[in-house]
Amino acid sequence: GQSLEQPSEVTAVEGAIVQINCTYQTSGFYGLSWYQQHDGGAPTFLSYNALDGLEETGRFSSFLSRSDSYGYLLLQELQMKDSASYFCAARRNNNDMRFGAGTRLTVKP
Amino acid sequence: DGGITQSPKYLFRKEGQNVTLSCEQNLNHDAMYWYRQDPGQGLRLIYYSQIVNDFQKGDIAEGYSVSREKKESFPLTVTSAQKNPTAFYLCASSILEAGWNGELFFGEGSRLTVL
Numbered sequence: 741g742q743s744l745e746q747p748s749e750v751t752a753v754e755g756a757i758v759q760i761n762c763t764y765q766t767s768g769f770y771g772l773s774w775y776q777q778h779d780g781g782a783p784t785f786l787s788y789n790a791l792d793g794l795e796e797t798g799r800f801s802s803f804l805s806r807s808d809s810y811g812y813l814l815l816q817e818l819q820m821k822d823s824a825s826y827f828c829a830a831r832r833n834n835n836d837m838r839f840g841a842g843t844r845l846t847v848k849p
Numbered sequence: 850d851g852g853i854t855q856s857p858k859y860l861f862r863k864e865g866q867n868v869t870l871s872c873e874q875n876l877n878h879d880a881m882y883w884y885r886q887d888p889g890q891g892l893r894l895i896y897y898s899q900i901v902n903d904f905q906k907g908d909i910a911e912g913y914s915v916s917r918e919k920k921e922s923f924p925l926t927v928t929s930a931q932k933n934p935t936a937f938y939l940c941a942s943s944i945l946e947a948g949w950n951g952e953l954f955f956g957e958g959s960r961l962t963v964l
Contacts, residue, residue, distance in 0.1 A: 742908070744891075773951040782939060782958055783892070788951035827891055831951045835880060835899060835943075836907065841891040 742766050744828050744840035751846045752818055760813045760843045762828035772804050772811045773829045773837070783827060786813065790831075815845070823847045851876045855940050855956035862927075862934070862963050870925045870959045872940035879945040881923035882953065885909060886937040895938075898923055899945055927961060935963045 744764045752758040762772065771790035775783040787795050789804035789811060801814040815822055825842040832838070853874045862868045874881065880899045884892040894907030898917040912931025917923055923942075927934045937960050941953040 771951050773953075775953075782955035783953075784955070785952040790951070829892075829951075829953075831949075834905075835945060835949075836894060836897050836905070837882065837943075837951070837953060838894060838908070839884070839892040842889075844889075 742830070742832075742838045744830055744838065746826075746828055746840045746843045748841065749844045749846070751848065753848050754818055754820060756818050757814065757816050758818060758845065760815075760826050760828075760845070762811045762813075762840055764809050764811075764828070764830050764840075766809075766830040766832060766838060768832040768834060769806070769809075769830055770833045771831045772802070773831060774800075774802050774813045775827045775829060775839075776824050777827065777842070778824045786826075788831075818847050820847050820849070853940060853942055853954055853956035855938075855959050857959060858957065860959060860961045862961060864963055865929045867926055867928050868961065870927070870938055870940075870961070872923045872925065872956060873921055874923075874942045874954075875921060876942055876954060877920070878942035878954070879920070880943045881917070882941040882943075883907075883913075883915065883923070883925045884939045884941065886939060886958075892939060895925065934961055936961060 774786040777783040787802040804811040882897040883895040896915045898904035940956045
């Protein structure tokens with residue numbers, strides 16, 4: 741079957757760094773994406789890893805280890821507007837995308 | 850501007866009725882997807898399509914049907930066979946190229962409530 745596991749909730753303070761982990765069991769795995777979703781809104785794309793290693797995009801970075809079936813999203817210099825749900829999503833080699841249940845991040849002053 | 854348009858934004862349905870959710874994109878994307886999201890939950894794949902007149906079932910296709918008669922359009926019908934249809938429905942599209950970065954472009958969603 742397909743499954744992506746991530747923590748349900750994370751809390752951090754403004755200016756801090758937070759890491760959201762994602763482990764996956766996905767047949768035909770091709771790459772791992774990360775999305776942000778604010779309440780009531782549509783998910784927006786943050787990053788993608790097809791190869792092992794770290795991808796950096798501004799305050800956000802994403803990491804993938806294919807041998808460990810593991811990835812994480814790193815958010816630095818947290819801001820209040822970063823409070824949202826974050827989803828990892830596995831791209832499979834047939835081009836479908838399967839999502840984890842999401843991690844709700846709360847940033848406190 | 851290019852994007853994905855879902856309609857209606859809010860929809861109420863009586864039990865036993867079929868409803869169709871519209872999804873149109875002008876991004877010239879080959880692939881389109883339908884996801885269902887329940888409160889506090891992740892996105893579950895209902896159907897996806899990579900080419901006109903072809904589509905594949907996702908994890909929760911039972912009680913739903915789709916068509917892909919045009920590249921731009923991928924409507925979803927929630928049938929009366931779907932036992933618990935109240936949810937937030939999201940349509941998405943993507944390119945299908947060798948260098949695809951895994952990005953899905955989402956519409957604003959349709960919230961269906963069964964009365």
